[in-house]
Every structure is written in C-alpha cells, then in structure tokens.
Amino acid sequence: MLTDNHGRKISYMRLAVTDRCNLRCFYCMPEHGLDWLSRTELMTNEEMLQICSLLVKMGIEKIRITGGEPFVRKDIVQLLTGISGLNGLKELGLTTNGVLTAPYVPELKKIGVRSVNLSLDTLDANRFFTITRRDEFSNVMASLDAMLSHDMEVKINAVVMDGKNTQDIIPLVELARELPVSVRFIEEMPFNGDGHVYDGSHWDYVRILDEIKGSYPQIKKLDDPAYSTSYNYQIPGHKGSIGIIAAYSRTFCGTCNRIRITPQGELKTCLYDDGVLNLKDLMRKGASDEALQDALLTAFSHRPADGWEAERARVAKTGIHESMATIGG
Ligand code: SAM
Ligand code: SF4
Numbered sequence: 594m595l596t597d598n599h600g601r602k603i604s605y606m607r608l609a610v611t612d613r614c615n616l617r618c619f620y621c622m623p624e625h626g627l628d629w630l631s632r633t634e635l636m637t638n639e640e641m642l643q644i645c646s647l648l649v650k651m652g653i654e655k656i657r658i659t660g661g662e663p664f665v666r667k668d669i670v671q672l673l674t675g676i677s678g679l680n681g682l683k684e685l686g687l688t689t690n691g692v693l694t695a696p697y698v699p700e701l702k703k704i705g706v707r708s709v710n711l712s713l714d715t716l717d718a719n720r721f722f723t724i725t726r727r728d729e730f731s732n733v734m735a736s737l738d739a740m741l742s743h744d745m746e747v748k749i750n751a752v753v754m755d756g757k758n759t760q761d762i763i764p765l766v767e768l769a770r771e772l773p774v775s776v777r778f779i780e781e782m783p784f785n786g787d788g789h790v791y792d793g794s795h796w797d798y799v800r801i802l803d804e805i806k807g808s809y810p811q812i813k814k815l816d817d818p819a820y821s822t823s824y825n826y827q828i829p830g831h832k833g834s835i836g837i838i839a840a841y842s843r844t845f846c847g848t849c850n851r852i853r854i855t856p857q858g859e860l861k862t863c864l865y866d867d868g869v870l871n872l873k874d875l876m877r878k879g880a881s882d883e884a885l886q887d888a889l890l891t892a893f894s895h896r897p898a899d900g901w902e903a904e905r906a907r908v909a910k911t912g913i914h915e916s917m918a919t920i921g922g
Contacts, residue, residue, distance in 0.1 A: 595652030597862070597896040604654045605820065605851040608641060609921030610672065611661035612856045615692050617726040618714075620752050622786040622916040624726055630919075636858045636873050638668050642675045644854060644872055645682075647882055651889065653852075655684040657710075659921035661856060664693040670700060677705045686710065688750070688922055691736035692729045698739040708746040710922075711737055715751075715761040716768065724757060741772060748775045748836070750922075753796040762804050769833030777823050777836035782864075786916030798824065798839040805835065820850040840864075846899035853921055860889070862896040863903035864920065865913075869895070 595603040612630050614622070636644075645656060656676055663669050677685050687701075688710040701709070713733060715721050721730040740747050751758070751765055762778065769776045778801045783790070802824075806812055815825040815834065822845045823836030839845065843865075853861040858873025870892045875885055897903040904913070 595893065598894045599896065599898055601848065601896075602820075602850050603852055603893060604652060605657070606645070606648055606653045606655070607657045607659055607851060607853045607921045608645065609659050609661060609854065609856045609919070610641065610663050610669065611635060611666050612916070612919045613665050614660065614662040614690070614918050615665055615727065616662070616690050616729065618690075618712075618724060618752075619726065619757075620724075620754060620781055620785050620917075622918055627786055627916050627918060630857055634857050636856065638672045638675065640858065640873055640876055641672060641854075643876065643882075644858075644885075645676050646679055647885055648852075648889070649679045649681045651886060654682065655686070656682060657686040657688060659688040661918045661921075662690050662692065663687055664689060664697065670697065670704070673701070673704050673706060684708070688712070689736070690725075690729075691733035692727075693732070694736040695732065695739040698736070698743050698745070702743045702745065706745070708748070709740055710748045710750050711740070712750045712752075713737070713765075714754075715758045716764045717761065720758060720761065724754075737774075741774070747773075748777055750777055750779055752779045752781050753801055754781050755794050755796055759796065759804070762801065763808050766805055766809065766828070766831075766835060769835060770828070770831045772833055774833040775825075775836055776833060777838055779838045780841040782841050782917070783913045784915055784917040784920060786914070786918070788914040795841070797842050798837045798844070801837050802826075820848055821845075822849075843900040852893075855919055855921065857919075860892055861920065862892055863900055865900040865903040865907075866897060867907045867915075 597603055617624055685706055686708040687706055690712045714724050718730040722728050765776050780797055809828045811829055813827050815827050817825050823838045826835040858871050859868035860870040860872055861868055870888055
C-alpha cells in the first residue's frame, strides 16, 4: 500500500490531460483564456501512459481524467483505452464539461469508464452563458441524457457563487428528484487564473447546507464513503443524492488519498501546493522507472498535512494565480 508521511493511503490520481478548454467559466479562467501550453510542454499520450502504469504498479487504484477539457484532446480515446487496460487499476473516471461528450458516451462505456463528473452550475441557459461565456447549454444537457441512457454513474459538479448562481441551488436539488444523479455543490476556490478576488460573500458548506435545509427540512445525512471529499445527503423521494464539497474550507485533508498530475507533468501532492516534482522533465531526461519511483516516493514522504500548510509553503509567495484548468479540479 502506498502511504504518505502522515500515514494516509495514496490510491487516487487525477490526471489533467490539457489546459485548453472550449468554455471560459469565469471562476476558472479569464474571458480571453490562458496562455495555453505549447504542444511540446504538454505530455504525450505515451508519457501519460508511462506515468499511469508506474503509479498503478506503486498502488494507485483509481484514475480520473480531467483538464482543461479532456475532449478537446483529439487522442483522448486512445489514452483512455490504454489506461483502462492497466493491470491493477480498479476504476477509471473522467470529469468533463459535456460540450463535446455526448457522441463519445457509447465508446466510453465500452472502454470501461463507469463514472463521469459533469460540470453544470445552472439549469438556466442564460445563466449558463453568463457563467461559461459560451452558448453550449443544450450540448451539455445532451451529454447528460446520453450518460444516463447508457447507465453511467453521473455526478453533477456545481460551483456555488454569490450573486451568480445561488438561485440554482434548489433547481439543481430538484434535478436529483427526477434523475439518479449525485448533485455536488462545490465551494468556490481561488483558482480563477488571474488571482482576482470577488467582492461577493463566500458560500461555504454550512451556508449551502442551510440553504438546502430551508426547502428540504427532511434531508438526511448519508454515511460518506471512505476518502469522500463530499458530505452526502438524501432527500426522501429523490432518485439521486446531494453532496457538498468543502473545497475551500478544506475539511477533508485528514483522509486525503489523492494526488494530481498537471498537463505539463507536474506532480501535486495537494490541491493547494504549486507542484513538487516535474515527471515529464525527468522522463525526457531519460529517467528510468526506478528513478521516477524514487522521486515519487520522496515527494509522498514530504506531503503537507493539509491544504493550509501547502498554501503557506508555496514557492511563489504572491498568492494563487493559476487556473483550475491547469490543475484539473
Ligand atoms: N473542463 C472539465 C469540467 O469543467 O468539468 C474538467 C476540468 S475542471 C477544471 C474540473 C472541475 O473543477 C469542474 O467541476 C469545475 O467546476 C471545477 N472548478 C474549476 N474552477 C473552480 C474554482 N475556482 N473553484 C471550485 N471549483 C472549480
Ligand atoms: Fe473549462 Fe472546466 Fe475550467 Fe470551465 S471549469 S473553463 S469547463 S476547464
């Protein structure tokens, strides 16, 4: 079993395959996008597969593909197919904005992708446009339909933002009445790509739960699965469930089992650190699997206790300026 210096099991890896995206969600990146990484800065499929293969041998059991938007990478299906064939991998999932996803769903099912996190912050097409700066609501809903009709496990990710979409909390809860989906409300984090801070007040998990309880006093707490980052709830009569992710309050660090690899091959042992090891650079210098494994084990033995410690230790003391698209969520 792979563990860190705090005795926490490491078994889950998120791999961001690109920083590029076909939406411009304002909580994630500026309107003009980012200074996109060049092709040579991005990892190739072969490099990503080598990293996945090594980490699965070391003890990673679950991999989630994310980005940027995974489906803007033309070779994404080949990568997913390669990863799904790794011996020892128990689960392969992905996170997508759903703009291009619908036509891929049958293939994803065949490859063995059982669970998809779909980002959807509102059920109102106009607000969708305001939040994402693109007119793609109907394509996202088509992807949701396709996933459900192929019996995929779907989690809806909705970032809650004061003055932007708090009126969508209850409609999104209602979605879980009709559909077997888990709707997860996420506290907004400061990874918006230019370090700006909104003047609106923050919606933390307590406030989000209070808002839901106001309309559904009968809401019941569910047992949270091991390593869950969400507090999970059921409303009697609803087919789906509700989750709240305290991503900014960071209440889940004590059991965190996840690591992240950025599109340029940087290992993050905490969402809030600014990268601790560049695996792509090591591979391109010819490092053997043994050397990579030693470097990874060293990084795992210096993991911060929590996201607050990681944020304090960031090399760039200028605050958080990266976009979630370069982290993967
Ligand atoms: N493009 C894909 C998508 O949106 O689903 C995958 C990448 S996206 C960076 C992964 C997740 O991060 C999404 O669910 C998104 O809502 C979330 N996210 C992005 N920026 C965030 C922020 N500033 N605070 C909280 N969550 C954020
Ligand atoms: Fe793109 Fe996802 Fe970021 Fe939205 S949250 S801009 S869909 S990477």
